[in-house]
Each structure stands twice: as structure tokens, then as C-alpha cells.
Amino acid sequence: MSDYMFILESHLSPEQSAVLTAVQAAAAEANLSLFLTGGAMRDMLGGFPIRDLDFTVEGPAAKLAKDVAKRNNAQILSTDEHRKTAELQFPNGVMCEISMARQEKYGKPGARPQVSPATIHEDLRGRDFTINAIALSLNRASRGLMVDPTNGASDLERKELRAISNYSLYDDPIRILRLIRFKARMGFEVHERTMQQFHNAREAGMEKYIPARALFTELRHLALEPSPSEVLKALEEFKLLQLFSPGLTGAKLNPGAFAKLAKAKAMIPFGAPFSVDWYALNMFCLTQLLTPKEKAALLENTKMSKEEADPWQKLEARIKKLEALLKSAKLSKASQTFDALKKVPGEEILLLFLKSAERIVQDRLKNYFTKYMPTAMEVTDEEVTEASGLTPDQPKFAKARDERIAARLDGRVRKPAPPPEPEPPPPPPPGRGMLGRGRFR
Numbered sequence: 001m002s003d004y005m006f007i008l009e010s011h012l013s014p015e016q017s018a019v020l021t022a023v024q025a026a027a028a029e030a031n032l033s034l035f036l037t038g039g040a041m042r043d044m045l046g047g048f049p050i051r052d053l054d055f056t057v058e059g060p061a062a063k064l065a066k067d068v069a070k071r072n073n074a075q076i077l078s079t080d081e082h083r084k085t086a087e088l089q090f091p092n093g094v095m096c097e098i099s100m101a102r103q104e105k106y107g108k109p110g111a112r113p114q115v116s117p118a119t120i121h122e123d124l125r126g127r128d129f130t131i132n133a134i135a136l137s138l139n140r141a142s143r144g145l146m147v148d149p150t151n152g153a154s155d156l157e158r159k160e161l162r163a164i165s166n167y168s169l170y171d172d173p174i175r176i177l178r179l180i181r182f183k184a185r186m187g188f189e190v191h192e193r194t195m196q197q198f199h200n201a202r203e204a205g206m207e208k209y210i211p212a213r214a215l216f217t218e219l220r221h222l223a224l225e226p227s228p229s230e231v232l233k234a235l236e237e238f239k240l241l242q243l244f245s246p247g248l249t250g251a252k253l254n255p256g257a258f259a260k261l262a263k264a265k266a267m268i269p270f271g272a273p274f275s276v277d278w279y280a281l282n283m284f285c286l287t288q289l290l291t292p293k294e295k296a297a298l299l300e301n302t303k304m305s306k307e308e309a310d311p312w313q314k315l316e317a318r319i320k321k322l323e324a325l326l327k328s329a330k331l332s333k334a335s336q337t338f339d340a341l342k343k344v345p346g347e348e349i350l351l352l353f354l355k356s357a358e359r360i361v362q363d364r365l366k367n368y369f370t371k372y373m374p375t376a377m378e379v380t381d382e383e384v385t386e387a388s389g390l391t392p393d394q395p396k397f398a399k400a401r402d403e404r405i406a407a408r409l410d411g412r413v414r415k416p417a418p419p420p421e422p423e424p425p426p427p428p429p430p431g432r433g434m435l436g437r438g439r440f441r
């Protein structure tokens, strides 16, 4: 296995690995050259967590995307017929994008580029920043070969953002916002010439040419950022947030809500089965302090559809019943609070934590994050089998697990004693251990 394939596989979650295998299999069968590109490559090489998988194929990407979706029961979230890309969500939650390797020719800024099929090299040279223009071959004959025509890997090492061309920000001015977003997220420096290009493009007012839908895509990226408030602050410094809505300035950025949300996020135990619609939740926080007129401007400036607006506009209404339930005296036992919350979508629970002024609701939510979820995660299959005599393949096993979790939460049974520690090995004879052989010399 090549070094890069090894690094990749050790970086991916089991779910992402399964998606990588599925897409590779479909591309191999269709005889298409497939590459891992974009953010996935940047994040892998830069040591950041890989968020979603970006694939590029030399050939009919839309057909491959449909094929992959059909075989794997994945949902096609969006397609761009013009740019020949499709965004997919797999049943295991992994998101990926499948794009055709393409060349884009820009007539004038912000206008639709002329798109034509291209090789992976041509495609990479047409991207925004060098660190986003690295590909890894996933083809049988060259699997694990890195393609890096603009030296992105060394910019990554130097932690520097460098535009690929001198016209990058003019050709497609959404890159002005992308530059600031990546800079804020990764804490990278901007290469001197790119910074000069940025100032020139701003002086020429290039951001005025950003199409509404490109603004929406960027807004969605923003809402999916791990720390949106950092990026918001950076965009505000450069007076770029008003592009979304004139009201998005200063204190309206709701720093208090984002800080509280970050605190809640830190309480969620690592690996807990807790899925959150971050787009809905962060968009709620971002727009919470806007007036109806300022919100209307946001919808208009991004040409946001009802399906795109509903998740955050209707989020608050969804938590009313949950708050009433969590306030009620009916929940006298820990297991009852746990049951009331375990099937509720994460964005509702977190919003309730943000908004509820009720002490009892806050306490119950804190207990859910810091006590009940960790206890539930501790219950192993072996423990359930020992208590119930059932094995995981039996239909009643899930119920038995719920009963065991409830018993543990309510203190009716204790955590099983850990297995005894193995005897420590005898110390190595003097001078013969690792140290003796000079590993640390």
C-alpha cells in the first residue's frame, strides 16, 4: 500500500472508508478514472479532520453519482448540471461530492463559466487555492499516486494560502469569501501576492459580482464550519458580511449564542450517537437577532428556497413541546429523562439548551450530556447478554439493552467490575531493553 493510501485510511472514519470503497468500486466497474480531491486531500495532508469526501472523475460524473446513489441507497442532495457535480448523502451520514474533471473559462466576473471536460491536471490548475488543488489517484494502476501540479503540499506545510492564478479572485469572486473562511478556520497566512490580489479585487468591488446562489452555497459552508463565529468575525472585519444582509454586523452576530453552543458541544461525549443538523442550528443563531426585514434581505440576497429556509426558520417551534416535557414533574427518574431525549434530533436539544430559561430544563440537559449519555455508552453487548441471556442477533436484544441502560441510570444495577489487571511483565535484564539498544540515543 502506498504511504498516502495508508495515511488516508488511518484518517478516515469507518463510515467514510465504506463510502470510499463504494465509490471506488462503482468507478472501477464503469472504467472511469477516479481521484480524491479538494478539502478531503487538504485536510488529510494538513492533519485536520476530514469532513466530507470530494471525488473527481475524468468522464461522466453525473452518471457515476446516480449509479453510486442507487447501489448504496444514498440520497442525491443537489446536482449542478452546468458544472457537472452532484452532492450525495449516504445512509451512514457521510456526505460526498462527485464532480467531473473540468476546465472553466470565465467571460466576465461572476458570469457562468464555459465548462468543458478536462484531465485531472487541467482541473486542478483551474481551482481556487493551491492547498485545494491536490489529488490522490484511486485507480487500480496508479492507486495512491499524488497529483499536485501547483505545489499545494508545500504550501500546506508552510501553512500558507496561495491563489493559483493572478485572476483567481476576479474570475470567480466568491473566492474572496472562501479565502477569508479558510484563513480563519485553519489560521493560515495569506501569500503576499494573493493578499495583494485580494486588496485589488476589493478595491475594484469584485464582490458585487458574486451570484446569489454562490452566496447561498458559501452561507451553507459557513453554517457548517466547526467554529462559525471565528469565520463570521473575520468576514465582518473585511466588511463582507453585509453581502448576505445589511443587518449582519457587530453585536447582531450573536457571539453569546455561539459561545454557549460551543460549550454545549464540548459536553457531548466523544463517539456518542448524537446527530445534529448544524446548518439549521447555526443559521438559527446567525439570524436570531436580525429584524424580519433583515431576514427577508438574507433570503432575497441568497435566493434561498423554502426547503433551504424551513430547517432554521421552523426550528424554534419544534422545541416547545420538548421544553414542556422536560419541565414536568412526570420525569422523576433519570431513565425517564434519558428516554424523553434519546430520539430527539440533536439540533432541538442544543437549541433548547441555548434558549430555555428554566433551571430544571438546564439541569436535566446537562445531566443528559454529562451523566446519562456516558452511562448508556458504557453498557456493552456482553453486559446485556449476561443480564438477559439474549444475543445481539435476537430481536428482543435492543429492548433488553434499553432495560439494562434504564436500570443502570436509575441505580438499580451497578457497573460491572472491570476485569482484573494483568500481571505486569518482569523488568528486562539490565542493558537489553529498548533503551539499552539505543532507540533513544
Ligand code: ATP
Pocket: 037, 038, 039, 040, 051, 052, 054, 126, 127, 128, 129, 132, 133, 172, 174, 175, 221
Ligand atoms: P470544506 O472543508 O469547507 O468542504 P472544500 O475545500 O472541500 O472545503 P468545497 O466547497 O467542498 O470546499 O469544494 C471542494 C473543492 O472544489 C475545493 O477544495 C476546491 O478545490 C474546489 N472549489 C470549490 N469551490 C471553488 C471555487 N469557487 N473556485 C475554485 N475551486 C473551487
Ligand code: MG
Pocket: 038, 039, 040, 052, 053, 054
Ligand atoms: Mg468539501
